[in-house]
Amino acid sequence: MREALAAGVVLELFGTGDALTRHGDLALLAPSASEIDDEALAALTETVQPQGIVAVCEQVDVTLSAALAKGPRLVAVVAEIRDPGNAGTVLRTADAAGADAVIFAGDAVDPYNGKCVRASAGSLFHVDVVRTGLDIVDELRNFGLQTLATSGYGSDDLDSLLDEGALTAPTAWIFGSEAHGLPQDLLDSADRRVRVPIYGGAESLNLAAAAAVCLYASARAHR
């Protein structure tokens, strides 16, 4: 809520009398704030225990070209990731790692899905969010980004990329769903297919963990 207000994208705010009093500072920052009853609040929210206050926001997503024209050095792509919690967590992690844009590609979850917004913990309002098709690699490349597609079966491991200094270049990390991985076309068209090394007995990492390791490896290389 505070993040949306700070980003200037709140159109209208609704809350119970109690909540509007408790969060008077938020109500003052919104262009308009209206009191509603518990029943109306329940109709406006998806959570079982709503926090008493709801903001209606503008959609914040931008086009791929608009995001790339700014010359981002770190981009995360969530391709065909249907799980809103996973996509929102990658958005939050990408923001923390200093990514400039997060691209929801192909049949990915809607970034405005309530669970995705909550998992993003405000990061939806910090980075450029793009919704586009799967055919993104050429455009990313045209804007000077190397494209690294993650896969448990990737031929390059993250350690070798770090050892050869390959992560200092502007980079778009492409993540697929835990269950299905990335579509073959996208894997084939990326510059490299990268796996996070597994040092122990686990078969794989979950998506949030793998994305964090990759994005933070880039963040550190970009310092």
Place this chain on the structure above:
Amino acid sequence: MREALAAGVVLELFGTGDALTRHGDLALLAPSASEIDDEALAALTETVQPQGIVAVCEQVDVTLSAALAKGPRLVAVVAEIRDPGNAGTVLRTADAAGADAVIFAGDAVDPYNGKCVRASAGSLFHVDVVRTGLDIVDELRNFGLQTLATSGYGSDDLDSLLDEGALTAPTAWIFGSEAHGLPQDLLDSADRRVRVPIYGGAESLNLAAAAAVCLYASARAHR
């Protein structure tokens, strides 16, 4: 299931006729396998759509001294982490990063909680799992492990630790819950209080992401 059988901790296996036929290889590996009906299966499982087959396993946890006597170089501590999904994910990530032991300290979730077991994706059977109190720092130190407590407000950031080569030493990473962080005593008694650097607008990382970044930083330093 396969991981538990491989670890030799399955006491008995139960399944529907269909499932036992479909997973005949698993049934053969178990000391005993019995056919049960759907109703009995539902009573034995917690999931809404059980997979037709259930194993009763020995508890696998060991004492802190037994785990430390093996001279682990990388240990993860989940302290007071009540959320089973979070604790299980840290267990999985620690295993992937090559950790030797995962310590469930204080009022942490039971590592045998069904959700924790599922989130661990088999890693419960790959590393030494310990259940103990919060008073662990001295014992970790006695066994030559530096103790790094994670906190969003830590005075050392992970990048400076990496820059000064501090992660090559045997290390126990101590993680607290997302909501409450670590108990003050534990923070105070650890060798260092470490924060994962935030390069963007996000306030924090979620637990799974922060643990992945820390554990993989150690894994890379230990190569």
